[in-house]
Amino acid sequence: MTSQALCALSGIEIQKKVASGDVSAVEVTNAFLERITHQDRKLHAFLYVDAEGALAQAATVDRARKAGETLGPLAGVPVALKDNLCTRGVPTTCASKILAGYVPPYDADAVERLRRAGAIAVGKTNMDEFAMGSSNENSAFGPVKNPWDETRAPGGSSGGSAAATASSMASFALGSDTGGSVRQPGAFCGVTALKPTYGRVSRFGLIAFASSLDQIGPFARSVREAARVLSVIAGHDARDATSTTTAVDDYEAECGKEVRGLRVGVVADALGAGVDAEVVKATRAAVAKLAELGCEIVDVSLPHATHALAAYYLIAPAEASSNLARFDGMRYGLRKTGDDLTATYGTTRAEGFGPEVRRRIMLGTYALSAGYYDAFYVKAQKVRTLIRRDYDAAFKKCDVVLTPTSPTTAFKLGEKTSDPLAMYMADIFTLPPSLAGLPAVSIPGGYSADGLPIGLQLTGRAFDEKTLVRVSDAYERASGWLSRRPSEIV
Amino acid sequence: MATTYEPVIGLEVHAQLFSKTKMFCGCSISFGAPPNTQVCPVCLALPGALPVPNARAIELAVRAALALGCTVNERSVFARKNYFYPDLSKGYQISQFDLPLNTGGKLVIDTPSGPREVGITRIHVEEDAAKNLHGVGHGTDTLVDFNRAGTALIEIVGEPDLRNADEAEAYLKKLREVLMFVGVNDGNLEEGSFRCDANVSIRPVGQEKFGTRCELKNINSFRFVRKAIEYEITRQEAVLSAGGTITQETRTYSDGLGKTIPMRTKEDAHDYRYFPDPDLPPLVITRAFIEKLRVTAPELAEQKRTRWQKELGVTLYDATVLTGHPKIADYFEEAAAALAGKDASPEARAAAGKKVANFVQSEVLRTVTTRGLEAEFAVSAEYVAELLRLVEGGSISGKMAKDVFAEMITTGRSASKIIEQKGLSQVTDTSVIEAAVAEVLAANASQVEKYKAGKTSVVGFFVGQIMRATKGAANPQLVNDILKKMLDAQ
Amino acid sequence: MSDTKITLEDVRKVARLSRLALDEAALAQMRGELSKILGHVASLNALDVSNVEPTYHAVPMNAPLRADVVQASLPRDEVFASAPKTEAGGFAVPKVMDGEG
């Protein structure tokens, strides 16, 4: 098979071919590495390509096959990893100057699980610095371009992972989602992007942004691939105290099932002012399609969802201000030596962190500081309770909630960089499920007139990723959007 | 007329919990390892690492709390205390804040005016900081060793119920004794596993309101606690008497100067921005678990002293000496029980207790070395019991027992073995002694004449000769009696 | 919270707490940006949450406990692999004064 043909295969097909010996994992890996060389010159989705490590791992898979061992569910399948996932011996920077050149001595739990399943880690993807951003423009090493239109943002913060998946530089990718950082770039880049329930995937080895919200999730070009990856990375990990012991379902088994009788909740507010007309139209069309498939459409309301943005921008920065205190130039990473210890701290951190990270550290420190703690932080956590209650009520009436993923399609690079608040608005639909800890998936739901993908977000009950997969897969099959890919970069 | 002031003192004690591993990671805490060899991603705060609480540490904290009469809270919360310092790897310390593990206990101390109850506000669990080493490198740099970082601690916050340095010292000694007897802390002040901060203020006698307090930090011996508090009280009295005011500040005690001196503090030092640690769900322990620990709680020194006076025939003084270390207390009890034998009457038990208490204090204690919660005895309790049983049975004299004990230490043999091998068994057979006396009298006719002439001082000469003839094994009392009888019969 | 006006002094204090050495221009800009965000956040004032319990953990669970078993520590070379400066087995850092940081 040609390199190009190999890269066009789904991860499911690649695994099958590698397991049967039709093609070797080394051939597959070489094909993708070659593709990265060509495609990524313009997209800048990768911060580090680990050709050597990838080929070594591919060789291990091939040896295991020759020895007659049973291969894992992702054997020989190339994966791109967001650069906030620790990888043993491979640089991990969070796209920050403060961690430039940092090499972790251990693998994140999700990375370990991928390796055990035979996946080939081809490299580390670009992102907004410390996962703070919605456009990837906060990377200290330059932004990622959207594969559908290189003048546009790929979304963020996992923009590199989304772009790498959309442009087939890897079969799938892992990102992290705190307030929408998997789903929103998934929507902007036209791929399936799933944020599991909080606690479903271990956070061990995920460099924390906001610990009570962070979850690792997969990007894939189809729902079935995303489901398989989720099955691999999900599961209890004793090294993460917030990791759940709830049993992992066979998500892939949900693919191909009917959805007749499932109840889809539609939030009227999510299709109102501030949402692009084309996004509204696509969402309504998706509702109609689901109804056609036999779903029951019900109106639900999330009255407190409008407060999610305010609550999120207190909670996430507060936790971040504390999580990022360890980047102090003492034990690893950048150190800018000043006149004394205090000056060394101050200069290291002021120069090591970019503007958005500094802004959020400041905001979070303020929200936690004496005199403001109750008014800001505690109040935001109470709002979180109200949002959870909204969902509890909604899920009495429906099985999944459908909204757009983002109010717009991919915006232009540079369009929102001068106005942080306008940028934050990109997350208004992804924030409520994050605050409630619920699983949510963004799937391609049509295209705008100028050919940009539109994302649909489905939110489910806690630990009910199964139903999300089932509905997404049914919609994907019925809609036919799966066949659309961005044009080749030449 | 000069105002008389009353000191008000409250102590905060940090005690390391006697677990094998750190509070939130599996690193060993054994003392004396080369710097930075007992560290891992968690305690070094490498990016992506997460804390998981140590079950044993929690158990020990609860045991301590029960011994101090605290209420153990079934639900408590880990909170982050945020500040920057090179010995604090994460930039925050995981501690407990508004929902601690234990609240409201007490400790009874002995004062010249009788026992006094000192309140305990709370006991919470937290992690220790690393060690900053000054002046060991070539340049001016401070070197940081993270071996201690993350060691499990309890902080015991006492009420401001103490009124002078004597009471403070009594409180600390009693607290240390309780923690050691419960087995949660090794009481080692030099190695820093038991540390104390003191809050000291003074107020005019009769005044309800507390004066402005100073916090005395890093006091690492009982002697220094006394000196620091005494100095501080005198200093504050001098300030107030001169019409000045006390500034709230942190001070440290310098033994070289013999006084407390202010520590440099930053104005923001107290804005710790506590908030619940999002990496750690609430700590929930069951009532059943607490009850199990309550039932299996070891006997405290205080209870032993009372019981021993009642049952083992010892004085308060003896009991106090013998409860100087938990292992010595165990040793005493074991030896006393072995000497008394099974089914002994209360009188016999008391008699055995008294004998063991005397022998342990006069002979055994000199040979004991203690280190933390461990103690090394040159001779086992069982052997000591056997030795005392031989004295009791008249096989050897009390005086000989001391020599035999010395022999036991050097050879490690039992008393009976040594007596048998050296032929030391005491001669109590009157016919043997009579024969020896007759021989000596016959051989020293001139001395016998002197005796008859009224020179009784020659008795000593005869005793010496008889003892020599019996190789010192003759029972001295019998020798005296028989000699007198036979001399008078001449 | 609605009339929270963040002053330059507040911003300076927060920068110090955060250990971010920002110059006057950066502080002034930060003040503007934070004011705008806090202005939006003030919308929470519309909500009465006096009888609402806060949600600190989205998915209710209790802290799991770990057995007190010693695990391997990191090899020395990995401990110091990314360290800016080391000496005599320690992390070398600018001289620490009492209470400084």
Ligand SMILES: [Zn+2]
């Ligand atoms: Zn450790």
